[in-house]
Amino acid sequence: MIGLIMKDILVMRKLMKSYLLLIVIYIILAYLDFFDYSFIITFVQIILAVMPISAFAYDELAKWDRYAMSLPLGRSKVVGARYLFVLALTLFTVAMGLAGTALLYLAHQVDPLEMFVTLMVSTAIGLLLPTILLPLSYKLGAERARPYLYAIVFIPVIAFVLLVKAEIIDFSALNRLNGLSPTAILGGSTLLPLAGLAGLAVSYLISCRVAAGKEY
Amino acid sequence: MTNCIEIKGLSKSYGDFALKNINLTLPGGSILGLIGENGAGKTTTIKCILNLIRRDAGEISLLGYDNVREERLAKQDIGLVLDECFFHDTLRPLDVGKVLAPAYKNWDGDLFQSYLDKFGLPEKKLIKEFSRGMKMKLSLSAALAHRPKLLILDEATAGLDPVVRDEILDEFLGFISDEDHAILMSSHITSDLEKVADYIAYIHRGEVVLSGARDAILDSYGRVGCTAAQLETIDPGDVLRTRKGAFGCEALVANRAAFARKYPMLLVERTTLEDIMLFVGKGEAK
Structure with missing residues (x-):
């Protein structure tokens, strides 16, 4: 399994280096007040969503799956390696986010709680995408699963905008959050990525089932 | 073993x-x-x-x-x-x-x-x-x-x-x-x-x-080159597959030595795996 995670990293090392460089540049730009910190968070989300799908696309190009399933690992471990890759990415991006938070707090005295909450929310959203897309990619392949990525991203956004315009969503309800204690906000926001991880675990089980029934 | x-x-x-x-x-x-x-x-x-x-x-x-x-x-x-x-x-x-x-x-x-x-x-x-x-x-x-x-x-x-x-x-x-x-x-x-x-x-x-x-197949199987008239004289049980072309006919036989003894007037040669594939893939039963 370690070998397969290593494979994903090695195959995408150039891409990962480029993303890393961009994150560092954005952190510097945020530090210099050219960018808002939330922009970096959004970027991190995109990385989390795109990297596992890119890994599938690279595998499809090399027809790797047939070879991987021929290794003495078993199908669940091959699937598990892809999920561990997502977890490794999540850990890495959260670590980068926390480092950015610390840096901006020390340099600009910005509210660390707000930044932390943003990071946790974005991590949960970042986990949600692979949670849905990985089983789809196992079922349909990377190319055919790609339209679902756009659907997952754009349909909720469009629906949200329409609901706001139709005044169905009332933002004033959010003001009640101001009444919450920092500890409650901290605790609540930490639960979000944990819920994301639970969703990822369910997604893993579904992917294992899909892979077990698939012919390579 | x-x-x-x-x-x-x-x-x-x-x-x-x-x-x-x-x-x-x-x-x-x-x-x-x-x-x-x-x-x-x-x-x-x-x-x-x-x-x-x-x-x-x-x-x-x-x-x-x-x-x-x-x-x-x-x-x-x-x-x-x-x-x-x-x-x-x-x-x-x-x-x-x-x-x-x-x-x-x-x-x-x-x-x-x-x-x-x-x-x-x-x-x-x-x-x-x-x-x-x-x-x-x-x-x-x-x-x-x-x-x-x-x-x-x-x-x-x-x-x-x-x-x-x-x-x-x-x-x-x-x-x-x-x-x-x-x-x-x-x-x-x-x-x-x-x-x-x-x-x-x-x-x-x-x-x-x-x-x-492999050796048993290549030693045993044979390819017969003949005319359409000669092919007609061969007992269907003695050939596995036949191919008919513009310049003559060919037949695949399972036992080269036995075939040569039974049909001394026909030339039967060693065959190759490719020949066998062609006979089975493109030929027909007699």
Whole structure:
């Protein structure tokens, strides 16, 4: 399994280096007040969503799956390696986010709680995408699963905008959050990525089932 | 001596195509050549062996292990070279070693390196810059580096020039010098199999139509060249298949010596695996 995670990293090392460089540049730009910190968070989300799908696309190009399933690992471990890759990415991006938070707090005295909450929310959203897309990619392949990525991203956004315009969503309800204690906000926001991880675990089980029934 | 592969009654149906009751045995210390036209069922058989597809019926034993229930144990001792190089273009041979080492208990990094050196593969060059021959040599290096007992090769020599093919065939012969080792090799290049295979199995439309020791097949089978009128005089029971062309007729016979004794006026020659394939694939029964 370690070998397969290593494979994903090695195959995408150039891409990962480029993303890393961009994150560092954005952190510097945020530090210099050219960018808002939330922009970096959004970027991190995109990385989390795109990297596992890119890994599938690279595998499809090399027809790797047939070879991987021929290794003495078993199908669940091959699937598990892809999920561990997502977890490794999540850990890495959260670590980068926390480092950015610390840096901006020390340099600009910005509210660390707000930044932390943003990071946790974005991590949960970042986990949600692979949670849905990985089983789809196992079922349909990377190319055919790609339209679902756009659907997952754009349909909720469009629906949200329409609901706001139709005044169905009332933002004033959010003001009640101001009444919450920092500890409650901290605790609540930490639960979000944990819920994301639970969703990822369910997604893993579904992917294992899909892979077990698939012919390579 | 243990059989490295035992296939009994293997069947798999796709609706428009089916593998029907495949029975094959590969003893240790030997090479079994699997021949057949495109779409005849060679790759489907190999996929069933590797448990990449679900069989409808039958049993497959690999090195004494059931290929489904004990899949991981069996695969620890299997080296695999398929018709394409499955390693990503952005990897280097050095990376391939890092990826595969944790998967195999017996992975030998030094052995892998020695194969890279032997085949002249630069360890830090990107695979996308490799020729087809280099990619196949890399696949073979990866397949041999965990000291497997069984090599499964699906069209591994296809598209390679004769020099590279010869080099790789030599490697196969070296591999089976150990009595515990065996190779299952599917190939369209029947001349390669005539060089190295001990046993031949010919799959035609999902069925094994010919199976046996290579020498016995090549020593026994014969090709008769004759006119249409001469062909008419031959007893249908004495020929397996016939081919009629603009310049004459040909017939495939199972027992060359017996045929020559019965029909001394007809010339019967040694045949090749390719001839047999052509007779079965394009010829007709008399």
